[in-house]
Amino acid sequence: LKQLPEGYKIRPMEPTDYSVLKILEVLTTVGSISEEQFSLQVEEWKLNDRIYNPLVVTNNNDDVVACGMLFVEFKLIHELGKVGHIEDIAVRSDQQGLQLGKHLILALTEIARSKGCYKVILDCDEKNVGFYQKCGYSVAGVEMSIRF
Amino acid sequence: LKQLPEGYKIRPMEPTDYSVLKILEVLTTVGSISEEQFSLQVEEWKLNDRIYNPLVVTNNNDDVVACGMLFVEFKLIHELGKVGHIEDIAVRSDQQGLQLGKHLILALTEIARSKGCYKVILDCDEKNVGFYQKCGYSVAGVEMSIRF
Ligand SMILES: CC(=O)N[C@@H]1[C@@H](O)[C@H](O)[C@@H](COP(=O)(O)O)O[C@@H]1O
Numbered sequence: 001l002k003q004l005p006e007g008y009k010i011r012p013m014e015p016t017d018y019s020v021l022k023i024l025e026v027l028t029t030v031g032s033i034s035e036e037q038f039s040l041q042v043e044e045w046k047l048n049d050r051i052y053n054p055l056v057v058t059n060n061n062d063d064v065v066a067c068g069m070l071f072v073e074f075k076l077i078h079e080l081g082k083v084g085h086i087e088d089i090a091v092r093s094d095q096q097g098l099q100l101g102k103h104l105i106l107a108l109t110e111i112a113r114s115k116g117c118y119k120v121i122l123d124c125d126e127k128n129v130g131f132y133q134k135c136g137y138s139v140a141g142v143e144m145s146i147r148f
Numbered sequence: 149l150k151q152l153p154e155g156y157k158i159r160p161m162e163p164t165d166y167s168v169l170k171i172l173e174v175l176t177t178v179g180s181i182s183e184e185q186f187s188l189q190v191e192e193w194k195l196n197d198r199i200y201n202p203l204v205v206t207n208n209n210d211d212v213v214a215c216g217m218l219f220v221e222f223k224l225i226h227e228l229g230k231v232g233h234i235e236d237i238a239v240r241s242d243q244q245g246l247q248l249g250k251h252l253i254l255a256l257t258e259i260a261r262s263k264g265c266y267k268v269i270l271d272c273d274e275k276n277v278g279f280y281q282k283c284g285y286s287v288a289g290v291e292m293s294i295r296f
């Protein structure tokens with residue numbers, strides 16, 4: 001894995017990182033969220049940091065160019081085991097080829113390991129299986145969903 | 149869908165439902181958890197009931213015969229959308245054919261809908277896809293995992 005480009009950093013998401021929303025539009029529908037709503041949500045995650053661990057990647061201009069979430073689920077199985085869930089990985093479309101996605105996945109996975117999770121899971125499209133395999137992940141099952 | 153058998157009920161998991169652990173052994177490794185540890189975990193879920201919604205099915209003898217979890221993830225995407233995750237579905241092995249699993253999935257799905265989730269997701273083995281399709285779910289993607 002190449003290092004992050006000069007001046008790029010990975011850090012926790014902050015309530016002032018409103019530009020995250022533009023980046024998430026690469027992934028799916030975001031809709032209209034005010035700056036205040038955004039800040040409140042990130043604040044709430046910070047108050048719940050045993051569960052929610054959102055990260056961003058910033059470039060040499062301190063602009064947010066990628067983001068991702070690890071949340072931790074507390075279970076009974078595996079002796080009160082914890083499972084990390086990686087969600088909402090998005091990279092700004094002009095930042096391809098810099099391996100930002102891979103850096104993010106490895107950083108989120110490392111947080112899960114340090115918090116004592118026995119595994120990390122994520123759901124992806126068939127077409128992204130190869131990418132996640134390069135990050136050390138293996139196919140584990142089928143994701144099913146119902147939408148309201 | 150048949151009704152639940154006479155005397156069977158679905159209700160939230162309680163701190164006294166220690167026998168849940170035996171039922172979860174159908175699903176995977178549980179390991180050694182004391183009654184006190186069990187109660188504390190269920191109490192903690194109850195304090196966090198915006199997130200954790202564990203249910204059990206009891207029989208006409210008030211024994212726990214099945215269990216399942218819905219937890220709710222708070223996101224940015226979909227206008228601060230919520231996603232329900234169904235986890236740790238287990239049915240006592242002598243209770244097959246009573247559609248307890250289907251009753252549980254429908255009850256957990258209904259909690260997610262009533263809490264405003266825009267979708268519910270779950271991960272399963274290829275061999276259980278047909279069962280979840282009968283519960284209204286569709287294949288959505290690939291589950292990937294890494295184990296520590
Ligand atoms: C690893 C990763 O980033 N997976 C994401 C998931 O976290 C996100 O919630 C979903 C949104 O899709 P939706 O808009 O159809 O719910 O897309 C992908 O599955």
Ligand SMILES: CC(=O)N[C@@H]1[C@@H](O)[C@H](O)[C@@H](COP(=O)(O)O)O[C@@H]1O
Nearest residue numbers: 176177234235236237270271272273
């Ligand atoms: C719908 C459902 O019940 N899925 C379960 C999941 O919730 C559970 O956490 C996992 C345990 O497997 P593990 O012991 O290999 O982590 O098995 C299944 O995927």
